[in-house]
Amino acid sequence: MSDEALSADKPSVLKMPVSFGGICEIIAVLALTFTWLGSLGRYHWTFDLVSHFRLQHLVACAVVLVFALFRRRSWMVFAALISLLWNAQIIHAFHQTAERIEAKGEKPLRLMVFNVLSPNHNHVAAIEHVLKVDADIVCLLETDETWRLSLEPLRVKYPHRLEQLDHGYFSIACYTRLPLKSSEVRRFTVWELPTVLLNLDHLGAPLTFIGIHPDAPMGGLKAQQWRLQLSQIGSIVDGIAGEVIVAGDFNATPWCEGMRLLCEKSGLQFRSVDPVWPPTWGLNLPMMIPIDHVLVKGGLSVQKRTVGPEMGSDHRSVVVELARVRAL
Incomplete structure (x- = not known):
């Protein structure tokens, strides 16, 4: 053969x-x-x-x-x-990152962060949800020009605000009833995405609130700019003395590299009694992940954290109650 x-x-x-x-x-x-x-x-x-x-x-x-x-x-x-x-x-590791403390007569600081989704047509329900939560600080994301009229009830309710509505999916609007000392908008990445900084007074102590919404790291350039923005925000926080809150749609999960860099550089922590791993984005999808967060620095601790109901957005709101753990 x-x-x-x-x-x-x-x-x-x-x-x-x-x-x-x-x-x-x-x-x-x-x-x-x-x-x-x-x-x-x-x-x-x-x-x-x-x-x-x-x-x-x-x-x-x-x-x-x-x-x-x-x-x-x-x-x-x-x-x-x-x-x-x-x-x-x-x-x-992110199930419980803080101990529960006993209230000492101080009312907890309530904060809400909510990516409302720019093309969301359910404006009325979304704004009613925000009003019902009655947070001391509200940070709304993707509030573009189509949301301008719908935001009017919040302008009436809250004495202080900072709105950036002309950046499409990266528009941002913040409202607070806390005494406002000053406010500013910082811009990051080659796309100059806005980040808001509010210098507030919280129970007689200075409090800096930073609302962020970096681009999703989908692709080489976007991933590079995403990391750069988180790193730059980390540098800003590192230079701030006192209590700091950074909240928003991070487009980052608690265990990703971008989040690790941010926390390592800034000293920010989740410091939450409740778990921070429950998904906040894509809850109707098999790829749902937690990317909406509240991080703190200084004497603050998240004593309660809840994820809100479906309001026409692909995100759910995150509402936290913060207490002062120790004197600064």
Whole structure:
């Protein structure tokens, strides 16, 4: 028999049939691989993008673990279990980041941050929701020119405001009943996205509130500018003495590299009694993630945190109650 005949009888690897179980094993391996790629966010923006989906990785690892047990693949059981525990400990680190304290006669400071979504047509319900919460500080995002008239009830209710309504999806409007000492708008990135700074008085002590909405890190340039903006905000906060609150749509999850850089550079912390990992964006999607946050510095602690109802936006509002843990 010739070599050609032997070669013809030998099946090609590419032509070998793959069983359904084999395909499932390949998918399982890919799912576990993405879990670990998400831990390499500091090296490339695509890895950091994967890191946002820790909740989904946790579920995927649990499914793979069950599948591996069913298939009796001991190596896969071990890999799935380690990956499951890895994701669980990352998420659990943000389950409770502060201790509950007893009120000392001071009324808690209530703050609301809400990305209302620029094309959201449900203006009335959204604004009624804001009014009902009755927060001391309100930070609304994506309030473009189409929202100008709808914001009038807030202008009536709150004595102080700072609005930037001409930046489309990055418009921002802040309202407060706290005594306002000064306010300003800082612009970041090549797109000059606005960030608002309010210098307030809170129970006789200075309080700086910063409302932010960086662009989503989707793509090389946007990811670079996203990190740069978070880093620059971190530098600003680092130079502020006293209590600081930074709130908004960060387009960042608590465990991503951009958030780590911000907190490391600024001294900001979540410092929350309630977990900060529940999703705030995409709650009707399988890829829902927590990207709307309130971070603090100084003597403040988040003693209560709630995620609001659906109001026509792809985001839910976040309402927190802050208390002073210690004297500055």
